[in-house]
Amino acid sequence: MLRFVIFAFLCGHSFSAVPVAAFLDQHCVECHDADVKKGGLDLTSLTFDRLDSSTLKSWQHIFERVRNGEMPPNKQPQPEKNEKDLFLAALNEPLLKTDQADIAANGRVRSRRLTRVEYEHTLHDLLGIDIPLKTLLPEDRASHGFETVAATRLTPSITHPRC
Ligand code: HEC
DSSP states (O other): OSSSOOOOSSSSSOOOOHHHHHHHHHHHHTTTSSSTGGGOOGGGGGGGGGOHHHHHHHHHHHHHHHHTSSOOTTSSSOOHHHHHHHHHHHHHEEEEEEHHHHHHHHHOOOOOOHHHHHHHHHHHHHHOOOOOOOGGGGOOBTTTBBTOGGGGGOOOOHSOOOO
């Protein structure tokens, strides 16, 4: 029997709970319930409600550890490949959408891009060369007078999530 409470899903960011819950119940909960809680992770307290910023990180960790074949630990019985694929497929899109919506709503510390001139200097330093490269590089897009404002360089799918 499933030990998870399954909530009703309201938005596109939810995932198909049954394969996800069944997978976790079968392969994970023995080490990740409220008592054992290996690595500090209690899966039984993690809501299956729609994903949001507060649970996103946990679900991303779960997804990555399973995808990378790190969980269940390799001395444990491993899930069948198609079972694992189904689990990852059920989580993949909702995780992406939630991540994008989260960035749109809360912003994120974005890495600053190099301008053409900075890029040229970096290449000169790295390669020990002195030939002008700036003209070979694509033009910097101007944005509010600052060349390095990362926000204007985001792709439209990130700045305008669909849900
Ligand atoms: C036999 C026990 C065992 C089983 C079964 C198991 N884990 Fe773990 N898990 C651990 C241990 C021990 C750690 C802490 C060490 C580490 O991080 O590798 C851990 C850590 C983790 C973490 C990191 C904690 C965090 O919050 O970042 C995640 C995520 C995780 N497990 C997910 C899973 C998932 C998903 C499954 C099932 C597919 C699973 N585990 C099955 C023992 C287990």
